[in-house]
Amino acid sequence: MDKLVSLCKRRGFVFQSSEIYGGLGSVWDYGPLGVELKKNIKDRWWRAMVHARDDIEGLDAAILMHPRVWEASGHVAGFTDPLVDCKTCKARFRADKLEDARCPQKPSKKPGEHSTCELTEPRMFNLMFKTFMGPVEESAAVVYLRPETAQGIYVNYQNVLNSSRQRVPFGIAQIGKAFRNEITPGNFIFRTREFEQMEMQFFVKPGSDEEWFERWREWRMAWHHSIGLAPAKLRWHVHGPGELAHYAKAAYDIEYEFPFGWNEIEGIHNRSDFDLGRHQEYSGKKLEYFDQASNERFLPFIVETSAGADRVTLTTLVDAYREEEVEGETRVVLSFHPTIAPIKAAVLPLVKKDGMPELADRLFHDLKKHFPCFYDDSGAIGRRYRRMDEAGTPFCCTIDGQTTSDGTVTVRERDAMTQIRVHQDQLAAWIRERVG
Ligand code: GAP
Numbered sequence: 359m360d361k362l363v364s365l366c367k368r369r370g371f372v373f374q375s376s377e378i379y380g381g382l383g384s385v386w387d388y389g390p391l392g393v394e395l396k397k398n399i400k401d402r403w404w405r406a407m408v409h410a411r412d413d414i415e416g417l418d419a420a421i422l423m424h425p426r427v428w429e430a431s432g433h434v435a436g437f438t439d440p441l442v443d444c445k446t447c448k449a450r451f452r453a454d455k456l457e458d459a460r461c462p463q464k465p466s467k468k469p470g471e472h473s474t475c476e477l478t479e480p481r482m483f484n485l486m487f488k489t490f491m492g493p494v495e496e497s498a499a500v501v502y503l504r505p506e507t508a509q510g511i512y513v514n515y516q517n518v519l520n521s522s523r524q525r526v527p528f529g530i531a532q533i534g535k536a537f538r539n540e541i542t543p544g545n546f547i548f549r550t551r552e553f554e555q556m557e558m559q560f561f562v563k564p565g566s567d568e569e570w571f572e573r574w575r576e577w578r579m580a581w582h583h584s585i586g587l588a589p590a591k592l593r594w595h596v597h598g599p600g601e602l603a604h605y606a607k608a609a610y611d612i613e614y615e616f617p618f619g620w621n622e623i624e625g626i627h628n629r630s631d632f633d634l635g636r637h638q639e640y641s642g643k644k645l646e647y648f649d650q651a652s653n654e655r656f657l658p659f660i661v662e663t664s665a666g667a668d669r670v671t672l673t674t675l676v677d678a679y680r681e682e683e684v685e686g687e688t689r690v691v692l693s694f695h696p697t698i699a700p701i702k703a704a705v706l707p708l709v710k711k712d713g714m715p716e717l718a719d720r721l722f723h724d725l726k727k728h729f730p731c732f733y734d735d736s737g738a739i740g741r742r743y744r745r746m747d748e749a750g751t752p753f754c755c756t757i758d759g760q761t762t763s764d765g766t767v768t769v770r771e772r773d774a775m776t777q778i779r780v781h782q783d784q785l786a787a788w789i790r791e792r793v794g
Contacts, residue, residue, distance in 0.1 A: 359617050362679055363546050365690065369748055371395065371675065372547060384543035384550045386668075391749055394700035394730060396554075396671045399585065400533050402697060403556045403665070406581050407531045414529035414558065415522050419510025421535055422491070422501050427509050430640035431633065432604050433486055437505060439541050441483035444469060445476040452541045453480035459542065485538045487551075503537035508662060510534070511559045512633045515658075516645060526647050526658050527570065529560040533667065545618050547668045554667035561658035563649065564631065567607075570661045571628045575610055578626055578663050582612060585670075586695025587677050591615045595622065605632040612665075614673045623673050624665035631657040674698060678750060684775070692750030693773050697794035701751045702729040706742050708758040710735055718757040721767070721782055725755075728786045729793060747772055753789055755780075 366372040370389035374381040388396055408416045428434050440453035444461075451459045451469050461467045461475060470477045487503040490496075504510065511530045518530050533556045543549045562570045575594075583589055597609040607630040611622040634657050638645040646655050678692040696702065703725055707718035715735060722733045732751065734742045739756065746754050756768040766779040769788075780788050 359546060359676075362675060365679075365692075365748060366392065366546075366675065384540065385552055386547050386550060391700040392671070395674065395694070395698060395750075396667055398698040398700070399670050399674065400554075400556060400667055402585055403581070403667075404531070404533065406584070407529075407556075407558050411529075413524065413527065414531050414560075415518050415524060417511060417514055417518065417530050417532045418534065419507070419514060419532060421504050421537075423504060423509060423513070425501055426640055427513060427637075428486065428502050430636040431509050432636070433502075433505060434484070436604050437486055438482040438484050440480040441541055442469070442480050443478045445478065446474050450541055451477075455542060483539075483541060485540065487537045487539055504535075505538050506536050506664070507532050507534045507555045507557045508559060508633070508664065511557070512637055512660075513641075515559075515561065515634065516643075519647070526649065527560065527562040527566070529558050531556075531558040533557075545616070547672045548616070548618075548621065550668060553669075555664060556667050556670075557662065557664045559629075560661040560663075561647070562661060564656055564659045567628055567630070567659040567661060571608060571626065574661050574663055575626050578624060578665075579612060582624070582670075585674065585698055587614065587673060591677065593620065595620075603627070605629045607632075614677075616673075616676055623669045624663065627662040627664065629660040629662050631659050633660055634658060689744060689747055691747040691772060694750040694752070696752040696792055699750045699752050699793070700730065701732045701746075701749055702793045703753040703755055703789050704732045704734055704742070704746045704751050706733075706739060706754055706756045707735050708739060708756055712759070713762055714757045717761055717782075721755065721757065721785070725786055725789070728790055743770060743775075752793065755785060 369391055371392035373387045373389055375385035375387050376382045408414050441450055442453045443450050447462050449462045456469050459469050461469050461472045463474065464472045469475060486505050488500055489503065490499045491501045492499050511532055533554060535552060536555050537552050540549055540551055543551055560570060560574065579592065582592055591614055593613050595611040595613050602609055606627045608628040610626045612624040613620045614623050634645045646657050648655050674694060678694045680691050680693055682689045682691065705718050705722040705725065707714035722731055725731045743754055752772045754770045756770065758768055761767050766781050767785060768777050769780050770777045
């Protein structure tokens, strides 16, 4: 992880937030390569969940919502973790995760094990960030930064139903920021206080929920394979009765084997009619669905798929990272699936003379109309290839002596390092076919 974090900073994937002020705890910024990578992942998700289907609509709900939403959802009362403070070092820990934590005074020990540790009794700590709406700071003006995007979907379910031609079963998908004041965030962008979720809520007739749940489990695992994650590093974790969230009838996590262990990257939840039932109760508005085919009225059950965009981004970085020995040197390469690679192709004039820079410049501007490209004319060609390997660029296109005579360029493929010649007129189509 240390090597990956340092590569991410060096190559402009991820920077610490407000770094020149010493950083802000577990908040991160995406640099030029990181923003492209994360955007490609979100685009792939949107394409699979919204554009490729005719039973799911998109939504972009606001982060700030009516405070009653969070009472209805159960977050005001129950979105808490048990917290203990150390009176000596002032550090805070999750009482249920002390086994995994380290004492800041003596990192070889767990909190409470060092002779000077003085831990308080656990108290429940709500993870929602609070702020005030309008100019007054009083309890009546409290609003929350949403801790999940899902609630924006539930409160808009009837709006979407009435404004689209959908009928149950159908889904609503959304990508957006969520905020949680995590007690023990960490592992780089794995657990942060500000993050993005890619959530989809599928509304179904009660009784068909278990069947839909199984379908969504299958489709979501297939999506992770489709962005190139190694199947052997992915597995299911089923939630036992003690683990289930307050809203869930059943829940499975898709886990990935990170360097710090197996951890959740997406949750698939059968939320029953809990959410619509609670919003119906708290808002006083009828949220039932009338099924014309069967002449029945019911409150739909919800099957939710909830993935973290930042967590999936981290997963693709970890999964793609390789170190290889090549001609006595270590080559670091990010073997991203070409569809999510931030830069699709680099254009490299072999030397800065003999008309090569002019040809390369023309080709670069032509390719740039089709996909993100990078131009590099500085240093030995081997060094330039290595820089592109570290950025995860699948194709390097070198303009050389032969280009000036027959119009072909050398295309070097990132993973196998094989080289073939492609005519410059066919290059954009050749690359497009391979990067999706
Ligand atoms: N709406 C259901 C829900 O929010 P969750 O299991 O709490 O369920 C879903 O979160 C996903 O959101 C997780 O699988 C993870 O990918 C992402 N996520 C949750 N908390 C996160 C955090 N603090 N930092 C980064 N991603 C997080």
